[in-house]
Amino acid sequence: MRTEIIAVGTELLLGQIANTNAQWISKKLAKYGAPVYFHGVVGDNMERAIKTFEVASERSDVIIVTGGLGPTEDDLTRDAVKPLLKQNLVIHENTLAKIESVYRKNNRQMTTNNRKQALVFEHASVLANAEGMAPGQLVKHDQTLFVFLPGVPSEMKSLMEEHVLPYLIDVFQLESEIVSEMLRFIGIGESTLEHKLEDIIKHQQDPTIAPLAAEGEVGLRLTASGANAKAKIAALKADVLQRVGRYYYGSDDMTIEEKVRDLLKAKGMTLGSAESLTGGKFIERLIALPGASAVCEGGLVAYTAQAKESVIGVSADLIKQHGTISEECAKAMATQAQKRLSVEAAISFTGVAGPDNSEGQEPGVVYIALQIGGQDPIVERHHFEGGRDNVRTRAVKKGYEIIFHHLKK
Template sequence: MTQIKTEIIGVGTELLLGQIANTNAQWISEQMAENGFNVFHHAVVGDNLQRVMAQFEQSGKRSDVIIVTGGLGPTEDDMTREAFQKISNLEMVENGPSMDKIEAFFKKRNSVMTENNRRQARLFKGAEVIDNHVGMAPGMVVRHQNNIWIFLPGVPREMKAMITNTVLPYLKQHTGEHTVIKSTMLRFTGIGESRLEAELKDIIHSQSNPTVAPLAQNEGVAIRVTAKASSAKEALNLIENTKQQILSKVGAHFYGSDEQTLPEKVSGLLKDQGLFIGAAESLTGGMFMDRLISLRGASAVCRGGIVCYDVKVKENVLGVSPETIQQYGTISEQCAAEMAENICSVLDADVGISFTGAAGPETEEGNPPGTVFIGIHQVGKDTVVRKCIFQGDRNTIRERSVIKGFELVMNLLEKEY
């Protein structure tokens, strides 16, 4: 096989109903990528014999290695083995060592084994047994019509042990695949996905190895860079070279890699500069400060926040001038500026941020839903207020306001304000 095409199938109606998240497929894909195997398809099929058979037939035609999780238990709805037997006509036999282990399991617990538990020891004749050291049902590797079929229990801890200890070494030995796949996520804010893609169109159109893919994210947009090489070091070098090409074009919007978040970036900048931040939050209701305080070490950068939703709190607690509110309203540039400045005084903070606006669904003070003013003030510097128009429902507008707030603070601290 010149390029190994791998597929992962999850068997279980509970996956389709959303009662259980299909975390097995995600984890297996990560492990396969780390070991140089390309996963081309994910599939989920319920506990229905005909549908499982149909899925197996389709997967066998398009993939070289098919990893199946689930459906190996003792009950009637565990039909992975039966479905594969019908499409392959392979003989099933009871595996003695596996049966001994199952019987010992019940004996040790002084419980009676029901007859249906014998189903778990049924394996295809000639299959390579994958021992289950943390559960009962064994897994197996079956070679059929130029495909490698790997059947594993659906219980994550059992499946993971089998993948790590047996499946990956087997695949490397029998496929000759000795490469690794590495990926990194480059995260950007203050730039839309379409513009980011336009700025990087030359890199994207000429990609081969590494590959480059723009992705929309909750906190902005990201670029996934994936490289395949004979060693992890070589793959990481390829990624680094492409990363530098990308940053040379859109580096002004870059804030971190992989799992780094905007709040983590801002917290790090505050800590490095020895600054404390305070927040005056009207429509966001404390969401901005909650994101910061959720991080470890928040006490080194956070003074606190005031949720000033009601106009009286803005006036009596935060000290916003009644004249400002009477003349311009609470949803205004002027009110946002005073909120950002006053929070620094009230909480003895070096940096203040304020949020005021109309989250909807009704128009407020003549402002349509999505109208938001975000004030930023650093002691000793001019106050800046950004007017934003966000789309979405009430909570989406609040979320986007918080994200924009972190972007503005980051820009301030990086002197790109």
């Protein structure tokens, strides 16, 4: 299975975006040991696109094409590959009906251009696009399989996961050659983790073990191959967790937000937030997850001192005495949010996102308080590095870390 990935779009050749689609697809295929031999990018130019597809069809078994399926003049993928495939383009009625229904639902006028997105090759297997208009297509030509996907990453990914990968796995009998597990830790630094596992990391050969620093957390990738790869990984994982298991929250695609949602669900608890500098980012990350309604009532976002009084109910006296960027204010925010939102647990964030100082305190200073049930609220003071975005993101991550360590007790 010699695979080639071709992106069509002048925006790539102008450097407006990087070809992250090719990276994503390659990574997926690498997991199955399916080698990708070439990436190519060609612009919205008919002659060069035609030539590119010709070259590809001579050297590759599977050609995955992203982009150029949209409604406009310069979306030329279909027309550029048509001379090679020698197939007519026909309207796919289901797709057309879907496009029409979207326009109807939104009371918008459909133009003739929009019909173009419903054009498919007459012998194509048409793949329904759950995230957008133009469907994916699988088209066989001699010994070569052409896969056409939209260039919008969310649409491309959904079509790959839902249709293309299962098809390739089936037809080419792909088996995951390498077994790998990413252990995810929070609340421990990369160097401390490495130090605690120094002898294991140094002498370990099979499975291999590789640390990886991420935003506010650390990963350890265990990788093995061969017949008993899974057993080898399980044994090494047990060794690792015996030393640093208290910081471990999950593996692979698990996120700390999902872990917190699961812990809340298991305990039948609800959570809410009172947020100043984080502006709702903490609660938004939780509501982003399916099943959030079982564990999340809502949040209070109060960016100004005035709003902290009116929206959250922090007393004017307390703010006058301690300021809003203080242990006392953070505690009051959490306690009040717990009441106003009628939740078992409430977390609060107040601090300085920057770029300027606030109430005489430096950018990066953040207080996070957590109130659970009738216990005294706990509060932590942190000083995060970096710009406005980084401070806010790190504060939210730290919030999830704090809740995680409390809930798993």
